[in-house]
Amino acid sequence: MTIHSAHPFRDADPDPVRRLRGRLGGAVTLWTSGDPPAGLTVSSVMVANGTPAHVVALVDPDSDLADALLESGRAVLQLLGWRHRPLAEVFAETAPAPGGKFAQAPFTDTDWGPRLADAGTWAGLGLEESRELGWSLLVVCRVEHVEVGDEDEPLVHRRGRWARPT
Numbered sequence: 001m002t003i004h005s006a007h008p009f010r011d012a013d014p015d016p017v018r019r020l021r022g023r024l025g026g027a028v029t030l031w032t033s034g035d036p037p038a039g040l041t042v043s044s045v046m047v048a049n050g051t052p053a054h055v056v057a058l059v060d061p062d063s064d065l066a067d068a069l070l071e072s073g074r075a076v077l078q079l080l081g082w083r084h085r086p087l088a089e090v091f092a093e094t095a096p097a098p099g100g101k102f103a104q105a106p107f108t109d110t111d112w113g114p115r116l117a118d119a120g121t122w123a124g125l126g127l128e129e130s131r132e133l134g135w136s137l138l139v140v141c142r143v144e145h146v147e148v149g150d151e152d153e154p155l156v157h158r159r160g161r162w163a164r165p166t
Contacts, residue, residue, distance in 0.1 A: 028088055028155040028162075031059065033075040033113040034068025037102055041092045043157045044136070045077070053143040055125055058136035066137050073127045074112040075141065078119035082153035085162050087116075112144070120149020 026043035033039075044058035055077060059066050069075050080088055089095035090104050097104055107114040112124035124145035131138055156163045 026157060028080045028084075028157050029057075030078050030080055030084075030088070030091055030116060030119075031057070031065055031069070031075050032078070032107070032115070033065060034072050035113075037107075037114045038064035038068035039091050039101055039114075040065035041080070041088050041157075042077075047143075053146075054128070055123065055141045055143060057139050057141075058133065059139060061132060061135075061137040068113075069127055069139065070130060072113070075125045075127070076110055076113045076115045076122055077125055077141075078116050078122040079151075080116075080119075080155040081151075082155050082162075082164055084116075084155055088155060088162065110145075120147075121151065122147055 026045065029042050029045055031040055031042050040059060040063050042057050042059055046056045048054045048056065057077075059069070065075075084105075086095065087105050090097045090101050102114060106117040108117050109115075110124060112126075115122055123143050125141035126144050127139060127141050129138075129140040154165060156165050
């Protein structure tokens with residue numbers, strides 16, 4: 001065995017675009033849609049104010065969420081807090097989910113899909129447009145409903161890790 005100072009799992013030829021995206025960071029949102037329900041954590045999100053307001057996001061085109069959103073045309077975007085780290089891991093598919101993802105926390109039905117019961121800030125969205133962009137699915141959704149709650153400790157994702165904003 002050789003002991004050295006290099007990180008044992010670091011990519012020998014790292015992707016500079018992926019590293020740039022990781023350094024931007026972002027609030028962690030949980031998107032849910034469909035019946036049966038599907039969900040995915042998404043941090044590549046932007047809000048464009050206007051009449052109507054829109055949300056633009058990049059989602060995994062191979063995810064169950066992408067299929068459910070394209071089929072139903074509706075979704076719930078909810079902001080996750082620091083207390084939701086285990087749930088974020090489940091919906092990112094990096095942690096086990098005995099009984100399924102939606103058995104890990106209470107959800108409430110809405111006109112747009114299931115909403116995390118303790119999500120203080122959430123939006124009901126209607127899909128207007130989608131197209132592949134790079135290795136992602138770009139979705140443009142109109143904001144049809146918004147509830148803004150207290151922001152106690154938001155969950156942020158930066159450089160592959162959960163973080164508290166500083």
